[in-house]
Amino acid sequence: MLQVAYIREHKEDVIARLAKRNIDASQMIDDVLALDEDRRALQTQLDNTLAESNSLSKEIGNLFKSGKAAEANVLKEKTSQLKEDSKGLSEALNEKADALNELLYKIPNVPNTIVPSGNTDEDNEEVYREGDIPKLHSDALPHWELAKKYDIIDFELGNKITGAGFPVYKGKGARLQRALIAYFLDKNTEAGYTEVQLPHLVNEASGFGTGQLPDKEGQMYHVTGDNLYLIPTAEVPATNLFRNDLLSESDLPKAITGYTPCFRREAGSYGAHVRGLNRLHQFDKVEILRIEHPNRSYDALTEMVEHVKGILKELKLPYRILRLCGGDLGFTSALTYDFEVFSTAQDRWLEISSVSNFENFQANRLKLRFKNSDGKTELCHTLNGSSLALPRVLAGILENYQTEDGIQIPEVLIPYTGFEKI
RNA sequence: GGAGAAAUGGCAGAGUGGUCGAAUGCGGCAGUCUUGAAAACUGUUGAGGGUCACACCUCCGGGGGUUCGAAUCCCUCUUUCUCCGCCA
The missing domain is CATH 1.10.287.40 (Serine-tRNA synthetase, tRNA binding domain)
Known part of the structure; x- marks a missing residue:
């Protein structure tokens, strides 16, 4: 706040x-x-x-x-x-x-001056684009068809044991998912982020700390017996790690990364937009998070954006970066860059990462402060981003790397998957 | 799940009704000494609200109560430890 x-x-x-x-x-x-x-x-x-x-x-x-x-x-x-x-x-x-x-x-966070004004995602400003959109063979399929064809993701099975939006990954699909998680975590730790494993349930105080409560209560799964919430993103437990902290200036910056499943109740829209992996109630994500000195937070934001760019470049996926307009900007964010991968088979862009500077908006509510060089207490700046969200990256790989005789595995992932083709 | 004990400043740890925002030690910071460092010595060192600045107010795990007055007594919740049970 x-x-x-x-x-x-x-x-x-x-x-x-x-x-x-x-x-x-x-x-x-x-x-x-x-x-x-x-x-x-x-x-x-x-x-x-x-x-x-x-x-x-x-x-x-x-x-x-x-x-x-x-x-x-x-x-x-x-x-x-x-x-x-x-x-x-x-x-x-x-x-x-x-x-x-x-x-x-x-009252939402005050947007940075460079945030474009605008209402909808139409008004987001494309600031960068990289990678070639592959030319696929004539009968190329969307990922949900590929998933069935190669028997690597089973949506019906998920319906049976839980409900819509809870897919079951099988065989090489499960292995590819695990490979991606390991690969992302390795990239993040190489870049200086400390890996953490976090609880997947949080208490009320944590929900308040990062702003899911009291307003967005309906978006989280609530375990009523113990009054705990399933995390909608690792941002919640990761940021709350620092709740009520008073750091010294030399503690900054803090940089952590963690893999967690994410649980979201939101129903979403309909049709192709929620088809297959596009929109799920449970999905996996590797998150990066930073606690920064206010003077450095925008440099840190740039570093985070560059870091995610590096990963997508290695995966050889065509992507673009959008600077979100005021109307599309998250409640707590001052400036957000969204990454979108182009899904050739679906002929549309899929959001796979969102990197934001919250300035001191979260820190104020969290009481996350540091002692500056004058000995005065000051609020830290917090930032976070996905690096990366799994399902749509997976969708992008399946669709863009498909060939007539199977799905090629991106080269950097082969050491993690142990196979080159699905 | 059952029985008992505990929770105090960055850390350790005293404090059982007023003289306590809190002894002492460690750590941090500043200074003296030193070519420099260490050691030693001296001083300083919690957070929040409020004020131009003071004054002043609040905070001893969270919440509530007793009292003119609570870190200290009572209730309750949470967490930790020990023992028992169960268990990957």
Whole structure:
């Protein structure tokens, strides 16, 4: 969430930049500032009341010690009024503070100045393109047909044991999936990311920390018996690793990578867009995450983008990079680059990675801070990205690497798969 | 799952109703000494709110309660440890 102090000092700029998301935030911002003013006024009143009551208590203690019980009892009566006052004040204060927080939770991050304005994915700005789109033979198939033909992914079996959106990978399909995970993790650790294995269920506090709660509750699977949530992305447990941390400047940057399955309830649309691997309730993803000094976070974003580019280049998949427009930008992000692989057989682009700088938006809610060189406490910047999301990479490989007599395995993956062709 | 014990500052660890935001040690930072370093010595060193700055307020695992007053007493939740049971 945004910092109130920042809103106070940059009110017009905040409103102007939020307009890129096609929202008029002026009313919300005014409300925030009004609530904050009320909150501070109540805080001052409460503090004064408590201060008075504290000093009376001290006096009472001293009177009792010197045997002046009668005088002490007189003072005691005085404190009861103060007690009632402070009770009322603190209730009023909590109410204001809750209202303020609730409102702040609803305001998305302020987009970076280079974010293009716009409404839909049509308005995203293509900033880079690389790789040749292969010319496939005339009866080339989409990946869901290939999956059936070579018996490597079984969607029906998944329906039987769980439901739609939970595929079963089989034989060389399962092995290819495992190869990709290992390959991605190796690339990430080579680039300096520390590998972690994370829990796949998180508690409520973690859901709040990264902003899935309270608003996007319906997007996660909820284990009601224990009040835990299945993670929608490794971002949730990985970022919460640092919740409530106060780092020293020399601890920065932190760079971690982890593989997890991801669970998402969202229903999605229909037809080809959700066909096969395009949209699933459970899928695998390798994530990269950084905690950075505010001065360095945009350099870090560039490094992350370059890193993902390197992987796609090695896999020899045709891809493009989009700078997301305000309307398409995630709630917590200040700047996001999406990577899309071209699926030749489907004749469309498939999103396979999303790399974002959240600046201090997540860190504020997480209370993730560091001591700067002046000894002052400052919020860190957080960034994360997929490196990479498995299903669509798999779809892209199956479709783009198909030949009349089987599916070729990209060269860099052969050491991981142990076979060259499906 | 059952029985018991515990949770205090970056770490270790004292503190059982007012003099406690909290002894002491380690660590960190600054200084003295030194060609430099180490050692030794001196000083300093939690977070949040609030203020122009002070004052002041809150925080001793989380939440609630008793009391004029709570790190300290009570309730509750969570976590950790020990023992028993079960188990990949």
